[in-house]
Amino acid sequence: MMQSMSTPPPLGPAARDRPQREALKLEKRLCRLVGQAISDFNMIEAGDRVMVCLSGGKDSYGLLDILLKLQARAPVPFELVAVNLDQKQPGFPADVLPAYLQSLGIEYHIETQDTYAIVKAKIPEGKTTCSLCSRLRRGILYSVARRLKCNKIALGHHRDDILQTFFLNMFFGGKLKAMPPKLTSDNGEFIVIRPLAYVAEKDLIDWAEQRRFPIIACNLCGSQPNLQRQVVGDMLREWGKQHPGRIESLFTALQNVVPSHLMDAALHDFRHLKPTGVADAQGDKAFDEEPLPALVGAPFAGVPLVSA
Numbered sequence: 174m175m176q177s178m179s180t181p182p183p184l185g186p187a188a189r190d191r192p193q194r195e196a197l198k199l200e201k202r203l204c205r206l207v208g209q210a211i212s213d214f215n216m217i218e219a220g221d222r223v224m225v226c227l228s229g230g231k232d233s234y235g236l237l238d239i240l241l242k243l244q245a246r247a248p249v250p251f252e253l254v255a256v257n258l259d260q261k262q263p264g265f266p267a268d269v270l271p272a273y274l275q276s277l278g279i280e281y282h283i284e285t286q287d288t289y290a291i292v293k294a295k296i297p298e299g300k301t302t303c304s305l306c307s308r309l310r311r312g313i314l315y316s317v318a319r320r321l322k323c324n325k326i327a328l329g330h331h332r333d334d335i336l337q338t339f340f341l342n343m344f345f346g347g348k349l350k351a352m353p354p355k356l357t358s359d360n361g362e363f364i365v366i367r368p369l370a371y372v373a374e375k376d377l378i379d380w381a382e383q384r385r386f387p388i389i390a391c392n393l394c395g396s397q398p399n400l401q402r403q404v405v406g407d408m409l410r411e412w413g414k415q416h417p418g419r420i421e422s423l424f425t426a427l428q429n430v431v432p433s434h435l436m437d438a439a440l441h442d443f444r445h446l447k448p449t450g451v452a453d454a455q456g457d458k459a460f461d462e463e464p465l466p467a468l469v470g471a472p473f474a475g476v477p478l479v480s481a
């Protein structure tokens with residue numbers, strides 16, 4: 174019998190199950206990539222007490238969610254404490270995160286400090302407030318971590334944040350410098366980790382939708398967003414669309430640094446370079462063009478590509 178134009182044919186069982194299968198695939202990918210980053214950079218060790226910073230945005234919800242999944246099956250014991258800083262921004266829905274965290278039944282702490290009032294009082298109208306605001310936030314989060322006896326602080330930056338920072342530093346800072354997956358806090362007291370370092374932002378957007386996280390808008394302070402970061406983000410997204418594989422290759426490059434082929438004399442001793450007298454088949458062929466592999470499907474040995 175012919176179906177009328179307005180009634181689509183009923184979905185078969187395979188099509189009906191598709192969203193569920195996709196969600197499962199995404200969950201597996203997120204767990205694999207976060208697990209891989211944790212292992213590659215030795216981010217979490219037995220006995221760690223990790224403060225997970227939760228802003229109410231998709232990335233930090235995703236971070237906490239995946240860390241909880243990994244904690245449940247980790248071979249080593251470690252603790253997680255979710256922490257949110259309520260900066261008293263106008264309109265901040267103070268009940269959303271406590272309700273969510275209570276529903277998870279996990280340890281959490283909400284720190285309330287009116288940094289919004291300080292920032293408003295100190296920064297003239299129209300000037301950007303982010304640098305003072307984030308400095309205040311950093312100091313408060315360190316003191317919370319100390320009080321909660323956490324030795325590590327987990328942040329929700331992902332692969333695309335890292336790449337954006339890399340380009341921003343090149344474009345505006347004259348430095349080959351991205352965002353480290355693991356570092357010592359500037360006060361020397363904590364280890365800061367970024368377990369989402371291998372995760373693409375798109376996956377976190379999809380995961381937030383799947384999990385229906387109660388997202389809190391991030392523009393409550395009314396500050397100008399970082400326009401340059403947006404421009405660089407758009408540039409990378411456009412490259413990703415126009416040239417499949419380019420983002421993955423760029424990200425791989427951050428893990429494949431060749432100081433002898435850059436120009437930082439502090440990293441490579443160009444000054445005292447001498448002939449070795451020994452032929453090296455892998456050595457630099459100074460007069461030849463660099464052979465470039467085809468990007469799509471090129472084997473990036475040992476480096477986790479983000480696509481499934």
Ligand code: SF4
Nearest residue numbers: 302303306307394396
């Ligand atoms: S966007 Fe608003 S909350 Fe975020 S750092 Fe800037 S001033 Fe602070």
